Amino acid sequence: MEFAFDVISAEDYARERASYEPLTDALRTLIDVGIHTAVDDATVQEALGHLEAATRLLQQQERVSTSTLRHADTGRPLAWANPAVGLRNAIAPPMIIEHEPDGSCWSEFTLGPAYEGPPGWVHGGICALLLDHILGEVASEGLSLPKFTGTISVKYLRGTHLGQVRAEAFVERSEGFKTFAKGYLRDSEGVTVEAEGVFIMPAWARDAG
Amino acid sequence: MEFAFDVISAEDYARERASYEPLTDALRTLIDVGIHTAVDDATVQEALGHLEAATRLLQQQERVSTSTLRHADTGRPLAWANPAVGLRNAIAPPMIIEHEPDGSCWSEFTLGPAYEGPPGWVHGGICALLLDHILGEVASEGLSLPKFTGTISVKYLRGTHLGQVRAEAFVERSEGFKTFAKGYLRDSEGVTVEAEGVFIMPAWARDAG
Numbered sequence: 001m002e003f004a005f006d007v008i009s010a011e012d013y014a015r016e017r018a019s020y021e022p023l024t025d026a027l028r029t030l031i032d033v034g035i036h037t038a039v040d041d042a043t044v045q046e047a048l049g050h051l052e053a054a055t056r057l058l059q060q061q062e063r064v065s066t067s068t069l070r071h072a073d074t075g076r077p078l079a080w081a082n083p084a085v086g087l088r089n090a091i092a093p094p095m096i097i098e099h100e101p102d103g104s105c106w107s108e109f110t111l112g113p114a115y116e117g118p119p120g121w122v123h124g125g126i127c128a129l130l131l132d133h134i135l136g137e138v139a140s141e142g143l144s145l146p147k148f149t150g151t152i153s154v155k156y157l158r159g160t161h162l163g164q165v166r167a168e169a170f171v172e173r174s175e176g177f178k179t180f181a182k183g184y185l186r187d188s189e190g191v192t193v194e195a196e197g198v199f200i201m202p203a204w205a206r207d208a209g
Numbered sequence: 210m211e212f213a214f215d216v217i218s219a220e221d222y223a224r225e226r227a228s229y230e231p232l233t234d235a236l237r238t239l240i241d242v243g244i245h246t247a248v249d250d251a252t253v254q255e256a257l258g259h260l261e262a263a264t265r266l267l268q269q270q271e272r273v274s275t276s277t278l279r280h281a282d283t284g285r286p287l288a289w290a291n292p293a294v295g296l297r298n299a300i301a302p303p304m305i306i307e308h309e310p311d312g313s314c315w316s317e318f319t320l321g322p323a324y325e326g327p328p329g330w331v332h333g334g335i336c337a338l339l340l341d342h343i344l345g346e347v348a349s350e351g352l353s354l355p356k357f358t359g360t361i362s363v364k365y366l367r368g369t370h371l372g373q374v375r376a377e378a379f380v381e382r383s384e385g386f387k388t389f390a391k392g393y394l395r396d397s398e399g400v401t402v403e404a405e406g407v408f409i410m411p412a413w414a415r416d417a418g
Contacts, residue, residue, distance in 0.1 A: 019250045020243070026260040027236070027243055030267075031299045034229070034236055035290045037267040041228045050263040051235040054256040058239075058246040081244045081325055083332050090240045091300050091323050114300050116290055123292050124345070124358040125338030132334035132363075149333040153362040154341075 010073045020088050023058075027090035031114050077143045084133035095130060095167060097137050104170040105138045111162055122160040124193075127185050128152070130167055131195035138169040139179040139199035146205040147179060152197035160185060160192040169195075177201040219282045229297050232267075236299035240323045286352045293342035304339060304376060306346050313379040314347045320371055331369040333402075336394050337361070339376055340404035347378040348388040348408035355414040356388060361406035369394060369401040378404075386410040 008016075030051075039047075071078050080088040085095045093115070095107040117123030132152050140147040169183030178200055185193040217225075239260075248256075280287050289297040294304045302324070304316040326332030341361050349356040378392030387407055394402040 019253050020246070023243055023246075023253055023257060023260075026257055026264070027239055030236055030239075030260060030264055033264050033267045033271075034232055034299060035295070035297050036271045037229070037232075038270045038272045039267055040270075043266050043269060044228050044232055047263040047266040048232060048235055050259040050266070051232075051239060054259040054263075055235070055239055055242055057252050057256040057259070058242045058248055060252060061247045061249075062242075062245045063247045081322060083324055083326075084334055086244070088244050089323055090243060113290060114298055115292055117292075118357070123338070123342070124361075125293055125341035128337035128341050128361065128363070129332070129334035132337050133332070136333070148327070148368070149363075149365050151362060151364045152333075152337065153360060154337070154358075155360045156358050159357070 007070050008078065010071065013071060013078065017087060024088050024090050028114075031090060032112055035113060079143070082133075084130055085137075093130075095134065097134060097142075099142050102170075103138065103141070104168065105134055105142075106166060106168040107134060108164065108166045110164050111160075113162065116162060118159065120162060122162055122165070124154075124156055127156070127160055127193045128154045128195070131169075131183050131185060131193060132197065134167045134169040135181040135183050135195055135197040136199060138171055138183070139181040139197070145201065147199040147201050150178070150198040150200045152195060155194045156192070157194065158192055161187040161189070164188060172196075177206060216279050217287065219280065222280060222287065226296060233297050233299050237323075240299060241321055244322060288352070291342075293339055294346075302339075304343065306343060306351075308346075308351050311379075312347065312350070313377065314343055314351075315375065315377040316343060317373065317375045319373055320369075322371065325371060327368065329371060331371055331374070333363075333365055336365070336369055336402045337363045337404070340378075340392050340394060340402060341406065343376045343378040344390040344392050344404055344406040345408060347380055347392070348390040348406070354410065356408040356410050359387070359407040359409045361404060364403045365401070366403065367401055370396040370398070373397060381405075386415060 079086050083089055083091040086092045087094055093109045095109050097105050097107045099105055111122050115122050115126045166186045169181055172180040172182050178198055181197050183195050184191050288295050292298055292300045295301045296303055302318045304318050306314050306316045308314055320331050324331050324335045375395045378390055381389040381391050387409055390406050392404050393400050
């Protein structure tokens with residue numbers, strides 16, 4: 001379970017981001033539209049033709065590198081593909097995570113209809129996904145240390161409204177190879193979900209410290 | 210937080226499913242392709258043109274009903290939009306959940322590259338999302354009772370390989386308005402993640418029992 005990362009230059013990262021981010025955003029729009037469309041089957045078939053044409057175009061050349069890259073200047077992993085933060089993964093809202101000097105993290109982002117569980121509310125499992133990710137980021141110092149979730153407990157205080165939300169996380173304490181992190185999800189009316197997690201550095205990484 | 214469901218006939222459900230499911234599957238393919246494409250910017254622009262054309266076609270008519278429908282024959286909610294099981298939500302793998310006569314639930318499905326966290330492994334938060342959902346299904350008897358996650362604890366025994374996985378859940382016990390459910394995620398080599406959850410019937414629904 002040891003990972004190699006390809007390095008990407010700041011210039012290539014900026015260029016790829018400018019080119020591929022609008023593509024991912026267009027797919028995010030299509031996910032929402034696809035849930036709610038009520039057009040007839042002939043129109044669906046016409047739309048399908050466009051989606052298949054886009055697929056063929058994009059499949060003409062594919063990356064063979066690992067899915068996670070390391071930025072040449074910052075040294076940080078860039079999770080293009082990650083389903084919580086990946087700028088190139090249409091499943092991700094994405095969370096853009098800010099790192100404060102004290103080590104804590106936060107992110108403000110919008111959860112639209114694709115993340116709905118009960119009508120009008122965010123799916124509880126989506127809250128768990130996003131909190132797991134931001135707790136992992138804070139425990140691993142921005143994914144720069146290899147740490148994996150051992151356990152996570154998520155407590156739902158009330159429903160989270162679809163729309164603008166804020167996630168935040170901080171490290172409570174560390175004991176040997178274990179890091180204890182805590183975090184919250186908030187909607188416009190306050191904290192909706194609390195999470196506590198234990199993150200563990202795997203055996204293969206301990207000697208490298 | 211009380212929900213109204215529109216009823217859909219078996220015939221309309223079958224027709225809509227036949228029409229819209231291939232559309233969602235085409236979007237699932239595009240999500241994966243979008244993560245991995247390495248085509249030049251001119252080709253991205255051409256693909257974007259197709260995505261925008263598809264969006265305009267699908268936006269010509271949209272459902273105004275609630276996002277969750279109730280099947281006229283089975284009486285069960287049909288979560289078209291749900292990010293874990295929604296047949297019309299490209300974010301969902303989707304899990305197709307089977308209900309056994311003893312009340313337990315299971316689902317076998319594939320997690321492709323869009324669900325990747327560490328290279329080659331399923332994102333831990335995706336495991337949490339899917340287990341939260343299947344525990345909720347088993348606790349609410351197939352979403353036919355209004356029950357919401359109170360707390361869920363997820364324990365990661367080891368990494369989950371991308372590919373074919375199985376989720377399963379059962380009710381351990383019930384106490385008043387609380388239901389205690391437990392479940393597992395397995396890959397080809399065995400159990401990878403355990404989850405325990407407490408699901409609560411909200412106050413507004415208690416009188417209706």
